[in-house]
Amino acid sequence: MTLTVQPHRETLGLEDGRLLIGGEFREADKTWTHRHPATGEEVGSFAVASEQDVDAAVRAARKAFDEGPWPRSKAGERIKVLRRYGDLLREHADELKGLQALDNGVPLSFGQIYATSVSIAADIFDHHAGWIDKVGGQTLPPYQGGDHLAMTFREPVGVVAAILPWNAPFVLFAQKLAPALAAGCTVVVKPSEYASFCVIRMVGLLLEAGLPEGVVNLVTGPGTPTGEALITHPLVDKISFTGSRAVGRRIVEASAGTMKRVSLELGGKSPAIVFSDAPNVGLAAMTCMGMVTMGLSGQACVAHTRALVQRDAQEEFIAMAQVLAGAVTFGDPFDPAVLASPLINAKQLDRVLGYVQRGQEDGARLVTGGTRLEGDLASGNFVAPTIFADATNDMAIARDEIFGPVLTVVPFDTEEDAIRIANDTEYGLGAGVYTNDVRRAFRVSKSLRVGMVGINGFQLEPHIPFGGYKQSGLGREGGQSAYEAYTELKTVMMPLTDEMM
Numbered sequence: 001m002t003l004t005v006q007p008h009r010e011t012l013g014l015e016d017g018r019l020l021i022g023g024e025f026r027e028a029d030k031t032w033t034h035r036h037p038a039t040g041e042e043v044g045s046f047a048v049a050s051e052q053d054v055d056a057a058v059r060a061a062r063k064a065f066d067e068g069p070w071p072r073s074k075a076g077e078r079i080k081v082l083r084r085y086g087d088l089l090r091e092h093a094d095e096l097k098g099l100q101a102l103d104n105g106v107p108l109s110f111g112q113i114y115a116t117s118v119s120i121a122a123d124i125f126d127h128h129a130g131w132i133d134k135v136g137g138q139t140l141p142p143y144q145g146g147d148h149l150a151m152t153f154r155e156p157v158g159v160v161a162a163i164l165p166w167n168a169p170f171v172l173f174a175q176k177l178a179p180a181l182a183a184g185c186t187v188v189v190k191p192s193e194y195a196s197f198c199v200i201r202m203v204g205l206l207l208e209a210g211l212p213e214g215v216v217n218l219v220t221g222p223g224t225p226t227g228e229a230l231i232t233h234p235l236v237d238k239i240s241f242t243g244s245r246a247v248g249r250r251i252v253e254a255s256a257g258t259m260k261r262v263s264l265e266l267g268g269k270s271p272a273i274v275f276s277d278a279p280n281v282g283l284a285a286m287t288c289m290g291m292v293t294m295g296l297s298g299q300a301c302v303a304h305t306r307a308l309v310q311r312d313a314q315e316e317f318i319a320m321a322q323v324l325a326g327a328v329t330f331g332d333p334f335d336p337a338v339l340a341s342p343l344i345n346a347k348q349l350d351r352v353l354g355y356v357q358r359g360q361e362d363g364a365r366l367v368t369g370g371t372r373l374e375g376d377l378a379s380g381n382f383v384a385p386t387i388f389a390d391a392t393n394d395m396a397i398a399r400d401e402i403f404g405p406v407l408t409v410v411p412f413d414t415e416e417d418a419i420r421i422a423n424d425t426e427y428g429l430g431a432g433v434y435t436n437d438v439r440r441a442f443r444v445s446k447s448l449r450v451g452m453v454g455i456n457g458f459q460l461e462p463h464i465p466f467g468g469y470k471q472s473g474l475g476r477e478g479g480q481s482a483y484e485a486y487t488e489l490k491t492v493m494m495p496l497t498d499e500m501m
């Protein structure tokens, strides 16, 4: 039977997407037709914001920042709106998960993991609402000389351009919008052209929560013209971006002229170091393989796609990874038995298959997978879970972010080797260390040039800082420092005696 998502489109009452500028929903001159990654069917269309539309959205956000009530509101008012919004997200969780399944094909069965969960997004809003009345400035005593007072204040950074990827729209929307709004900023949000419908609904719910006009504005459309117009706009104060390293670099270049503040969450090639004394080598294999197959089919920035396995544990590790590879189910994302998504588009499908070919040419051992799924799934972008063994760290499959269901196993002999190989990458997002030796676990964790290390497991939560070293990004999401990144620090000083004047 041919796969179709059309009935879900009807059930969810999907409407064509419009822009939101200064509190008004608007059409645009051009539209984008979204095709479903599991079936190739047309799902619906949404507005493509032109340069003029983006300019209008930024000016609306600027006006709301310079003249509107939100940046001047009392802490208690902002807390109420953000908490109300968290509740609205929870109430609309089923609808939002359905829209996400129509957008990026993430199966409903995977609505509970961190990256794809609506309830985590709601918790992130609650978390940042909690900082509003707790993070302030300091009073500083004189360092030398006479009597004077110096104080610091935290003020909202201004107009924020929030640019999202397609793979984790709920959580990444929350990781940007929650601290920005909590701090009193105004926002122009641009979702990915491959996951716009669920974000359009999330923005609509912000209005229902009571956000004043112009505080949040929505511009949908692709990187060019929409994204480019946003990152080069002179009235934007800060760009908060999650996406590929290539676009991250472009944002750094584009923001240099006006010194915009920039937060970047980029890609990774995260290593999992599995020692043969790991408490459970099989479980380590399941964790890595789960990260590159279940839910997002490896289209996750922090997935442990590079398994560095001590040589004498390699076969046990591969055997268990293979079991999981065989258990993954594909198909209709609305079917509760389906566990993994298609690749987002045909370009990504070709890219992943290209890496499979390259891995074989470079001499790695293809253990399983590496092929496109055919039959009922032939119109979708599905690739079978893939394992490469006996790879070396100089191979493209060990160096590049493939963003697909490919696990590359690189054997090592000693702890020093493992650390050297793990750090031999331009990325530095996450890592895993699997061992029974507590001292080794901390020794290795300290030696890794990455933002997040999981010892014998990896669990993310809204208050845990998330982000990377090196070319995996700039700054962190989650926690107090993420809130502070949407503020500027102002110092005000005053002499207390006449002699100081």
Ligand SMILES: NC(=O)c1ccc[n+]([C@@H]2O[C@H](COP(=O)([O-])OP(=O)(O)OC[C@H]3O[C@@H](n4cnc5c(N)ncnc54)[C@H](O)[C@@H]3O)[C@@H](O)[C@H]2O)c1
Residues within 6 Å of the ligand: 163, 164, 165, 166, 167, 168, 190, 191, 192, 193, 221, 222, 223, 224, 226, 227, 228, 231, 242, 243, 244, 245, 247, 248, 250, 265, 266, 267, 268, 300, 301, 302, 401, 403, 429, 467, 472, 473
């Ligand atoms: N570190 C993290 O937290 C994290 C989380 C999720 C995804 N990612 C990364 O995201 C990437 C996959 O997502 P993607 O394919 O959507 O990334 P992408 O960089 O292609 O697109 C991300 C967003 O940038 C926009 N964009 C593209 N060109 C632009 C331009 N010139 N100017 C402004 N905006 C532009 C896109 O329209 C989209 O909204 C992977 O590299 C992945 O590792 C990182």
